Amino acid sequence: MSGRLEGRLVALGVTGSIAAYKAVELARRLAAEGAELQVLMSRAAQAFVGPLTFETLTRRRVMADPLELLADGRIGHVVVADTADVIVVAPATARWLAAMAAGLADDVITATCLASAAPVVVAPAMDGEMWDHPATRANAARLQSYGYTVVAPESGPLASGQSGVGRLASAERIIEAVVIAVAGRPVRAPEAALRPPADASAREPDLVGRRIAVTAGGTAEPIDPVRFIGNRSSGRMGVAVAAAALARGAEVTLIAGSVSVPLPEAATVVRAATSAAMRAAVLEALPVCDALVMAAAVADFRPRWPAERKLQRTEGLTLELEPTTDILAEASRIAHGLDAEGAPTREPLHPRPVLVGFAAETGDLDRAAAKLARKRVDLLVANDVSEPGSGFGSETNRVTVLAADGSVEPWPLLSKREVADRLLDRVAALMEARDAAPRPAEVTR
Ligand code: CTP
Secondary structure, three states, X not given: OOOOOOOXXXXXEEOOXXXXXXXXXXXXXXXXXXXXXXXXXXXXXXXXXXXXHHHHHHOOXXXXXXXXXXXXXXXXXXXXXXXXXXXEEEEEOHHHHHHHHHOOOOOHHHHHHHOOOOOEEEEEOOOHHHHXXXXXXXXXXXXXXXXXXXXXXXXXXXXXXXXXXXXXXXHHHHHHHHHHHHOXXXXXXXOOOOOOOOOOOOOOOOXXXXXXXXXXXXXXXXXXXXXXXXXXXXOHHHHHHHHHHHHOOOEEEEEEOEOXXXXXXXXXXXXXXXXXXXXXXXXXXXXXXXXEEEOOEOOOEEEOOOOOOOOXXXXXXXXXXXXXXXHHHHHHHHHHOEOOOOOEOOOOOOOOOEEEEEEEEOOOHHHHHHHHHHHOOOEEEEEEOOOOOOOOOOOEEOEEEEEOOOOEEEOOOEEHHHHHHHHHHHHHHHHHHHHHOOOHHHHHO
16 A cells, blocks of 8 residues: 655654654654655754664665755755655644744754745643743644644643643544645655765765775866866766765775865865876875776877976967876786786786766767777766767766676766765775685785
8 A cells, every 4th residue: 555645755854852752753654654754853853863873774864964965966855845745743842833923944944945936844842831832832823734733732741740732643643744745746756866966975984994985076178377278077977976975985085176066074185176186196196096087088189398487368369289198007907917918017006996987978988988998997877968968067867887797887867976886886896806706816815
């Protein structure tokens, strides 16, 4: 039997009442009705219940700060406001009712409600005298005048030791109100990529002990001390891979070119502005990493003679460009122990890092397959940048993953974080296979 909230995204706001613990059971029951949940907590609520409880239950990271950005750079509460089918605030304290009645967006829950067109269901919980206070009543009435449903508290023993009206309404009554609030409305954002991402920290920490080097962003190749040749890469994809790997327990070295998104704090960040600096950083990280993910958009050409002094405006300017080193191809040769011609020249690295390349293509997968072979990588993530919702600056990506074993896997349109996690699943499998295989020397012995 499918639940009454199947396919719905329910935002559950929990504020700082002793009844916050009851929101855990409410979350469980909402999930049992088929809802996907995003929990929002006020700071005070966290004094009553730890976010981890909700995160384990909902498999989404709790949002607690109106300024919080998602791993992919989107503003957390705006994503919830735009995609939730209903916002349920349970328990709602007297303070929260007042803040919401006044439109005072100083916590993540009021901010989300203000920014949202979704129906809102509010279940107050507080001491009897507080609920009876004209201020509280006026605030509750004001919320009703906004179209919000107020599920009135029930009578019974209260935390104060007194008895009266103030207990959080039963889960049945709240869920009933939620079902009524969404009835007849289409699901607002059925696409997973639009919704707040499923919680990465809820994934198994399957990369503990693994060292992963990731490059992200574009390079800037100097023309003179103030000008450079750059590209449109935002660094989102590489940063998403780094954040996902960290959340799964890996040690991450993030080699960052020019990026326009915040970098995860837990990564060891190496700044590399130019392709030459990026090459040096990658070659340093290579021998001590289990996997190298080259998500950076490295310039293919750079000015051959960068000027030491700022160029003056003249009639015109002709730049002579030279090719940059293909960092991934070089790293791959070192990892495989090959020389520039591809002949064995030294011991391969052991353990050999799993190598992942990215390729911005415009439609043609044959080129990607050739690139995979030419660069001798284990996985190549081909990204059709001509497609809407894919490529530079976008939050989402539709990619096709090619593997050295010849397999070709087209993935649906996903958030970059989801692409990162799926990619890391493949990388994890390759690392395990590598570790299980005997060393070539051991085979002959
Ligand atoms: N790459 C690199 N060093 C370069 C250029 C690219 O390491 N100088 C890496 C990128 O980080 C990416 C992969 O190689 O992982 C593919 O880059 P792309 O520019 O698509 O490939 P190219 O070799 O430049 O092929 P083409 O220009 O023919 O498409």
